[in-house]
Every structure is written in structure tokens, then in C-alpha cells.
Amino acid sequence: MILTSLALASSAAFAGAAAYVNLSEQPARLALDDVSLLKEWKPSYAKGLEMQATLALVSGLLGLAAFYFEHHPAAALGGILMLANWPYTLLVINPTNKMLGATADEDAGPVSRTLIIKWGKLHAVRTILGIAGACAFVFASFAP
Numbered sequence: 001m002i003l004t005s006l007a008l009a010s011s012a013a014f015a016g017a018a019a020y021v022n023l024s025e026q027p028a029r030l031a032l033d034d035v036s037l038l039k040e041w042k043p044s045y046a047k048g049l050e051m052q053a054t055l056a057l058v059s060g061l062l063g064l065a066a067f068y069f070e071h072h073p074a075a076a077l078g079g080i081l082m083l084a085n086w087p088y089t090l091l092v093i094n095p096t097n098k099m100l101g102a103t104a105d106e107d108a109g110p111v112s113r114t115l116i117i118k119w120g121k122l123h124a125v126r127t128i129l130g131i132a133g134a135c136a137f138v139f140a141s142f143a144p
Contacts (some may be wrong), residue, residue, distance in 0.1 A: 001141070004075050007062035008137035011082055014055035015130030021048060022127050026120040030113075038108035041116050052126070055084040059133065072143055078136030082131050088129070093122045105140060 029040045063079025066072050096119050101110050 001070060003062055003066035003070055004072055004137060004140045007059050007066055007075060007078060007082075008134060008141060010055050010059035010062060011078060011130060011134040011137055014052060014059055014082065014085075014128065016056070016132045017048070017052055017099050017126035018123065018130045021036075022120060022124050027122070030117070034108040034110070037116060038100065038103060038112045039105050041119075045097065045100075053086070053089075056082050056130075060085075063133070063137065064119075066137075066140065070140075072140035074136045074140035074143055078133045078140060080135035081136060085126050085129050088125060092125075093119065096122060100109055 025044065029037055029044070032040060060079045060081075060083030063075045063077075063082060065079075067076035067079065096115055100115050100119065101111060103115075
């Protein structure tokens with residue numbers, strides 16, 4: 001049961017951080033001018049990447065371990081949902097990240113703003129994956 005609980009805790013931390021980005025940070029940064037918007041997004045994304053990538057990996061592996069050792073099928077689902085953040089980020093979000101990262105701050109404008117708006121929508125899928133993973137771990141915690 002400890003593995004499931006740890007997977008739940010780490011997935012809840014991931015989901016909370018991802019939701020904060022979509023519900024608070026992204027709307028606040030979009031109120032900035034284009035140059036400030038890009039300047040804020042770059043370091044914010046870099047720091048968020050460190051935290052969220054780690055939480056997704058830890059939570060996913062804990063979920064799979066909970067399935068293996070504690071025999072909770074819902075924990076396997078939670079683990080898969082959390083690990084799905086990795087390929088989704090690499091294959092779907094990363095092209096947008098690269099374009100934004102390659103844009104010089106002084107070249108920020110309507111194109112970079114549009115990309116950051118798109119990035120926020122893509123990031124919302126990560127939030128949904130995190131919430132779904134946490135829900136699976138809650139279900140696994142109460143399963144017999």
C-alpha cells in the first residue's frame with residue numbers, strides 16, 4: 001500500500017503544479033507585453049520542466065511498482081497515465097518549446113505570443129493526464 005500512496009502523493013504534486021501553470025501562471029503572463037511574455041516564459045518553462053519531468057517519472061514508476069508488488073491494476077493505469085507525459089511532451093509539445101526557445105527576446109511579437117497561447121493549450125493535456133493519474137491512484141488506494 002505504501003507504493004500506491006507514494007504514487008498518489010507524487011501524482012497529486014504533479015497535477016497541482018500543472019494546474020497552477022494553466023489556471024494561474026499562464027493567464028498572468030499573457031497580460032504582459034510580448035517581450036516580457038517571452039522573457040518570463042523561458043525561465044519559467046525551464047524550472048517547471050525540471051520539477052514536472054521528475055514528478056511524472058517518479059509517480060509513473062511508483063505506479064508500475066505498486067501494480068507489480070501490491071497487485072493494484074488501477075495503479076498500473078495511473079503509472080501509465082503519468083509516464084504518458086514524457087512522450088506527449090517530447091513528441092507534441094517539444095516542437096513549440098524549441099521554436100519559443102530559439103526566438104530572441106527582442107524578436108518577440110504576435111508569433112511568439114500565439115506560440116505561448118498554443119503551448120498553454122498543449123500543457124493543459126499534461127494537467128489532465130496528471131489529474132487522471134492521481135484519480136487512478138486514489139481508486140487503487142481504496143481497492144481491496
